[in-house]
Amino acid sequence: MYRAQEFAKLAGVTVRALHHYDRMGLLKARRSQAGYRLYSDNDLARLEQIVALKFIGVPLKRIRGLLERKGDPLDGALRAQRRVLEGKRLLLDRAIAAIVEAEQTMRNGQAPETAALKKIIEVIVMQDNRNWMDQYANDAARAKIDERRKLWSPELQERVSRQWVELIAEVEAAAEHKEDPAGAHAKELASRWKLLVEEFTGGDPDVAQSVKNVWADRANWPEEAQKQAQPFRITPEVWGFIQKAMGAGKG
């Protein structure tokens, strides 16, 4: 039986954190007659698991669910969490790259401050155009896509990118208004979608399949993982609608 401070030191957390976990039901303590929290070695084991999951960025509510084994398998959680972290890392790398560019701009130019800030914007937009779809493909497919995209002019890239954004917005609207996925408008959207995928993947069926797999997989991520992830461009609703529209178009 440990008291709060002693126990907290054992696991490298603060007493206040223990209070927090206690109140939210993540790690409940026994109490002494005076109301002091008392912790056992079993509690220590649990706390260490909590710390481990917290370290990799799993939200406390989800940790509670995981540790209570309500059908939430750990391996899936780890995979999802890894994807979340990799998404964050991508953003971090972009931000750092943008800073580096801005710093160089400041060293070179003589109208430094505003120019440097503009440079950051520029880098963001550029990276966004260059990478905005990469997260949906696996390594092999990404390589092929990159290869292919080298052949495109910046203007073409820009145009295709904008077409995607518009199309996705339209599909989103259609899904939200509960349009008929077998209707004429849906069919038109589906065919535009197919065309863009072909253009994007160069008609390579392997690449197309890879992109499709990742989209479908991502649509099935647990909601909590999605919330932590970067802003979605292709939501499950969009994906579901377009799948139905394609199926309806074919069948």
Place this chain on the structure above:
Amino acid sequence: MYRAQEFAKLAGVTVRALHHYDRMGLLKARRSQAGYRLYSDNDLARLEQIVALKFIGVPLKRIRGLLERKGDPLDGALRAQRRVLEGKRLLLDRAIAAIVEAEQTMRNGQAPETAALKKIIEVIVMQDNRNWMDQYANDAARAKIDERRKLWSPELQERVSRQWVELIAEVEAAAEHKEDPAGAHAKELASRWKLLVEEFTGGDPDVAQSVKNVWADRANWPEEAQKQAQPFRITPEVWGFIQKAMGAGKG
């Protein structure tokens, strides 16, 4: 003159964000007779700067300060922010590495769940021992330190690491209790500090100087950057105290 929604789309933010910036005085809008917010092209330029700085993770309050040029030079802010982000990236990488190890443990073992979580803890602790000081050294010094540390047994590493932690805690306490930096206790702390630095750097003065530079530099970071950074192990107070103690010991 743009109204809220239109203006927000121009810069890729939400109307709610504009409200927020308005209220906190970061981007104040003119108002129509009906009380509607009205934005100009000048406002757009400012908003774009805000977005740029926000993208690289600068807190809004600091952005306000930077844009009002109260003696806050942009280049320093960029450097500081880059360090902050690099710190975060280090943590992210460690977390991802921990997940990868845990996943492998799950695939290999047959008592998977608890074993996997233990593995995460293990990786954390190991990385912490291996890296806990690396952040304070530059690349060249880091290489030398790494080289040298390969010669150490894990037990020795563990022992040295623990000695550092203890010593820093003692110095922190001494600084907090405002002990005399020229007193006997302070001198003893200073000599222990010197010994550990020598042990750690292998007596190489270049490495020692590099480590010292980084510590001193970091102690001078703006408070806001420090808050964003990882938990400090060597605080400015600790650093200041030990510097005084060493100076007092010599002079």
Place this chain on the structure above:
DNA sequence: CCTCAGGCCTGACGCTACGTCAGAGTCAAG
């Protein structure tokens, strides 16, 4: 002139994982 959709406003609460008081009780040692 009226209406109705869509845009706009101002509160005000919610979210994450605790930090940080404030006021008050508990425990062990001297």
Place this chain on the structure above:
DNA sequence: CTTGACTCTGACGTAGCGTCAGGCCTGAGG
């Protein structure tokens, strides 16, 4: 019995908005 170290329970603060709720404004069509 005092003192110092520890503990407890509220309750507010943090960053950057998201998300209602309740109500006003505007502009196109009838």
